[in-house]
Amino acid sequence: MSTGKDIPWVEKYRPKKLSDVVFQTQAVSIMEQIIETFNMPHMIFHGPPGTGKTSAALAMARQIYGAEGMRERVLELNASDERGIDVVRDRIKTYTRINISNNKINPETKRVMPNYKMIILDEADMITSDAQAALRRVIENYSNISRFILICNYLHKIIGPIYSRCSAFHFKPIEQNSQVDRLEYICKQEGIAYTTSALQFLTKISQGDMRKSITILQVCLMSTSLVD
Template structure:
């Protein structure tokens, strides 16, 4: 006779423990995942894209999809919400999700994708879904192989290709997909979702902190929630200073000091002040350039001066990105601002 092991723990208590673990896991999740949209109705903005895809689903005519646009604009969240809409809560059984920045070689196309595409779910008359995230990181050979797989298995598989830069996807794949561009999210939509998270997580955020958060997010919801969570963990009060400290971006008051010094102080004085500020705040010249660019937008320069300075800022940023020396380029930037001031006085 076989011995049957009995679990002394009551079933109800094990269920309670499971729910407690679930809650604990939910508490430890990054807010980006914790507040990821579940349904298509939860997706922030892009209503024209959502309504078009809803029509495809209702008519059972979902094509291959190509989502492209800047990071944090809801591309992955949208396709996962679509998968839930089509397959229900057990959607993971019917999708293959690959991040092409990790699995980007031709072997992945030949093995994982092809094997998944060849098999059909038992008693399922519909199609399965393959999601290729960050597909612009795939090699040319892998994309060429993928083109053939898309063509061959259209009967029982739909592809959703997600990328930041559509020009890195070969034309043969683009022509086989319906393209949707996800633009940066409007500021009011980001603010609405941030307010929901602030209320849910009891974040003590000031008005200037919220304003700085929205400014730095630049329409990227993922970035906004990541910064908010980091500041909430590090500081009692999430104000403007906390936001800038967490992100490592130069504070607007520092940028103002730098620009005023470059325009009015003597060359050596200005150079020493900026160098000291960079060391104290741990800033790179590239960080200062992006802050200066935003700051001088609000200064009333003559057209000639503005064009000259913007051109020099762009050239300096490009040279720094290719390994240019910071000290030399700081001197060059200072010289450009001195010239800019002279051009302004001559124009006036």
């Protein structure tokens, strides 16, 4: 089997569906109910880094639209790179105004897709206050054809008028046993020998950050085939 060293494992083993998201049982349960009904509010996913916020948003989008439908109906932006008012006016507002075809089938689920697009804004707490004010107006004016998922580490940096329009989901630091289980799965998939004590040590370093644990694991394997 390929060692997978040529691919970042945080991407290779990113959850494809919500049930694969680790340790966020309560949030995932509510999201799965939303997917069943397509009655989706605007949402804020907040919590420490590496707790599954972006993975959950992308998994949710995939389950709603399928991989093919995501290309047409999902816009993902990292707000730390594009944090000013221009990106709200030029990219987000333009995208929300684009019409989409109705009654299109998700080939993966055989269900009709909802008639709204999805905009995922990662690191939304990095958006300037002026840009957030402009974003609030876009959210308000285009709610009939668009849904927003804002992802952030610090909820207090999101302005009140946006927060009040969204359902907030808190993502907790991932406890050690759940992390070890995931790292064991990755090691088995990659054909790597390991010891449980070594994986426990990695997860202790990460302090609840699953992304950091997976990254450290892959770096360790750059120089050895045994995690001990």
